[in-house]
Amino acid sequence: MIPLSWYLIFAAALFSIGLFGVLSRKNAVAILMGVELMLNAVNVNLLAFWRYLAPENMAGQVFAVIVFAVAASEVAVGLALVISVYRRRQSVQADEINLLKY
């Protein structure tokens, strides 16, 4: 069987890639994709822990299901806001959306 640590390393790498994407990308849609990667890393973690440490208790699985339900609704709202910004400015570049500062 694949050791638990492999899953954890994979999840940590996925999370880091997602976080890097969020922090370095300018395009709002790419930022949201980075957030999705981070949330998927969480799911990998949760399911690996559930399977290896507490397979008789369903909490980990339930948590993962809730995480992807919430992630879907967050992205739905996120894309709606991106569209409403795009309609006003014809741009989804985060660094060009800078009316509010100082």
Add this chain to the structure above:
Amino acid sequence: MNGSVFNVTMFLAIFPELWIFALATLVLILELALPKAQHRSLGWVTAIGLLLGIGVGLVVAVPSPQAQLVWGDLIRFDRLGFVFSLLFMFGASMTALFSSNLEKLGQRGDFYVLMLVSTLGMCLMASASDIIMLYLAIETTSIPLYILAGFYKDDEKSTEAGFKYLLFGAMTSAVMLFGFSYLYGLAGTTNLYELANQVLRNQLSPFLLYGVLGLILVGFAFKISAFPFHFWAPDVYTGAPTPIAGFLSTASKAAGFAVLVRVLWVGFPEVQPYWVYILSGVSIATMTLGNLLALAQRDMKRLLAYSSIAHAGYALIGFVAVSELGITSVIFYLVVYLLTNLAAFGTVAVFEKTSGSSEIASFAGLSRRSPWLAIMMLVAFLSLAGMPPFGGFVTKFAVFAAAVDRGLIGLAVVGVLNSIVGLYYYLTVLKVIYLYRSEEEHVAVPVPQASLLALAVLCIGVIAMGIFIAPGFNIALLGARALW
């Protein structure tokens, strides 16, 4: 539980949530049923419904001093959650009154429904005792707030505010969730109250806990807009519809504190010195940064945003004085801060509707244009500055007293110095209102009925809290005692 799956206590435990859900459904139905001309009354329906909910809740659903875990240990039915739930309902009802006379906001049922759903999430945040429930509640609160911040679809600032709030919020909540996933892995349980036992039993290295706690604190710091995750607040408060900015800075922040108090106290008692150390630093940085940046602001909503960052720092002082008095002072602080800051944002909303601007300079001559509005601003700002006889003084005193009581003299001194800086910019605003003249002095600022009622309730509350200290303090004490 014996025999049946459901019992009355379970439903009493989520009474505020059930009531808010029913009210949200009612508002949706009324929006369809009523002709468009009467949509204004939806604000009254929401506000009165929430106040009625508080009244009924106080009669039927007061938790016993002995806390109970219900709904498969997801919810803790205790007085801490109950006090906060009522506070959120009150804040939402005042926000509904402020919104009801704004053209593009108050006549839309979906606005009230989103606000109610968000309030429902806050109530769950305050009583959640399981990290799955906690995550779900935090997102139930946040997602409607993203939409509300960007509610003016044809306004560039509002859409930008919603957009920024969403991006920062989604990122920090993902980091927090990553922390939750490790917490589940380390402890093998998702229940906050079992967590501490499991951690003791498994003999975990404290360094693991430090890392996990660091990840979780990112999400919480975002919710209470503490340093270094405060920078979204000024942008979002400026762009968002003004009543929503008020709601964000009070109810949403109080919900963040409710979660912070419960998770750190209950879930992480072994590494207490560590989080006290971190949060002391965060507290000092938050209040200093908030106050110093507020000095330079020219826009009223931005000034209030920085002031609200600073107030998160003050409230944290009470929290890091880990004692019963400390937690009590935090709850008391949040109650009075909610009253005060809602009043401040409410007056700005009323003025902004007439003048179309929230620049501080445009408030010149307000004392002649609308003496009552000016008085209410005076009460709100002096209370924010911590002047007696207003509530803000008593709560600041309580927070500093809690710090001194535990020997955190340095923290209290920094807090007092910061209050002096704060006093400067609050008084600058009052100077503009009372001493400066403007050319539009003869143009009165009409105060709509709903706003007037809400402002009167809030200002009387602020003054009453400052004069009759015992009732407010005792309620906060009941909440604090329920933590154990």
